[in-house]
Amino acid sequence: MSCLLLCHAPRPALAGLLRCCLILLLLLAALAPSPAGAAPAATPPAGVVTLLLEDDSPDQGWNDLLKSGLQRAARSTGLPVRVVVAPAHADQQAIFRQEAARSGLLIVACDNLHEVLRNNAANFRQTRFGCIDTGVRAANIMSITFADEQAAFLAGAAAAMLTADGTQSGSSPRALGWLSAYETGAVRTMLNGFLEGARLVTPDMRILHRVIGSWTDTAAARAAVQEMLDQGAAVVVLSAGRAGLGTLDLLRQRQALAIGMDADQDSLMPGTVLTSIRKRADRAVEELVTAYADDRFQGAEIITYTLENGGVDITNFASYAAAGKPLPPRLLQRCKELRMELSRGSIRLPSLRQGTLCNCR
Structure with a gap:
């Protein structure tokens, strides 16, 4: 019946009816629900x-x-x-x-x-x-x-050399400290590297590890560091963000030392910060954005920053020495030797990040 009506309708009316049908079809298509879990249809803004x-x-x-x-x-x-x-x-x-x-x-x-x-x-x-x-x-x-375990290994060896040498007055050669905001795979990996480096120098070295559950709770950080110092730690790694940095004055008062984390933090309190474990997160962001901008973005690629390619390292003790603090005579040379052994693969350290993830190229 509808076909007959269309066939016998005047041409202007037929054209209007067809337009109405087309608009109705478009509206129905736009209102149709997407399949559950489907990706958004719109393409994200290029370049943002x-x-x-x-x-x-x-x-x-x-x-x-x-x-x-x-x-x-x-x-x-x-x-x-x-x-x-x-x-x-x-x-x-x-x-x-x-x-x-x-x-x-x-x-x-x-x-x-x-x-x-x-x-x-x-x-x-x-x-x-x-x-x-x-x-x-x-x-x-x-x-x-x-491969931050490599840099942590060097920091552990340096801290142990300083305490074993007796250069750090009042230090115990048997304990070092590590303050964490949270216990993650990356922290466990670095902590293990730090312990291995320390035990290369002092085989029975202990690591006192405290986790405070915050990047900003300075009171909790100070209480944890105070406890580690009371138990004989002379050097404490500060891996707790702003909360950890809030303990620098306490470490100075107790004539203990800090090791900074991620960035070069040596200048924050020269003579108290021995060195810093550096991770070039800034370079990582640049590499990702540049690869995207140059159409070189490689999906499924996993790149590891190591000592060899300069993506991780420790700082060179210059700020510590410039503050008039003595270093063991062989510390710099020994760190150089260990850096070469790690880069060549003569010293291998495990990654304790999640087993489903890969941290190699």
């Missing part, structure tokens, strides 16, 4: 780079390294960049999904967001993802991780 952090407060360490690398990359590539915060207490998955839909390249660099990335990257196939400080293999993820 987002760095997703749990906290972007200045910390003279990890956060500042990531942000400085992002700014350098923006200047060199001309790409627009953004820093977005997904706090630990918020719905990080929702924030991640929102930013993944808005970004051409989305970079994450902390444990909680690594997990969110693994669970959600496949839903955003048009977006590229950068993963820093662990390795995740997927077609749209390029990862950069660190």
Whole structure:
């Protein structure tokens, strides 16, 4: 009946009816629900780079390294960049999904967001993802991780040499300290490297490890460091962000030493900070953004920053020595020798990051 009506309808009426049918079909197609779990249909804005952090407060360490690398990359590539915060207490998955839909390249660099990335990257196939400080293999993820156990090994050997030599007055040659915000795979890996380096010098060396559960709780950090000092630790690694740095004055008062983490923190309190375990997170951000800008982004690639390629290391004790503090006569030479052995693979250290992740190229 409808065909007969169409065939006998006047031409102007027929044209109007066809237009109405076409509009109705388009509306029905637009309103049709997407399959569950399907990736967003829209292609993310080309060139927009987002760095997703749990906290972007200045910390003279990890956060500042990531942000400085992002700014350098923006200047060199001309790409627009953004820093977005997904706090630990918020719905990080929702924030991640929102930013993944808005970004051409989305970079994450902390444990909680690594997990969110693994669970959600496949839903955003048009977006590229950068993963820093662990390795995740997927077609749209390029990862950069660190052989930070190598740098921690050197720091442990140096700290043990200082205490065994008696250069650090009042020190115990049997205990060193390590303060962590959280116990993660990266922390366990570095802690093991630190212990192995220390025990190369002093075989029965103990490591006093305290975890405070915060990057910002200075009171908890000070209580933990006080406890380790009372138990004989003369050198303490500060791997607890701003909370750890809040203990530097306590270490100085107790005539103990600190080892900084991530960035070069030697100048924060010269003569108290012996050296710093450096991880070039700034270079990692630059490498990811530049690869994306130059269309060289390699999905499923995992790059490791090592002593050999300059992605990890310890600082050179210059600030400590410049403050008039003596170093054991062979410390610098021995660190140089150990660095060469680690680079050549003569000393091999395990990674204790998650077993499903790979930290090699």
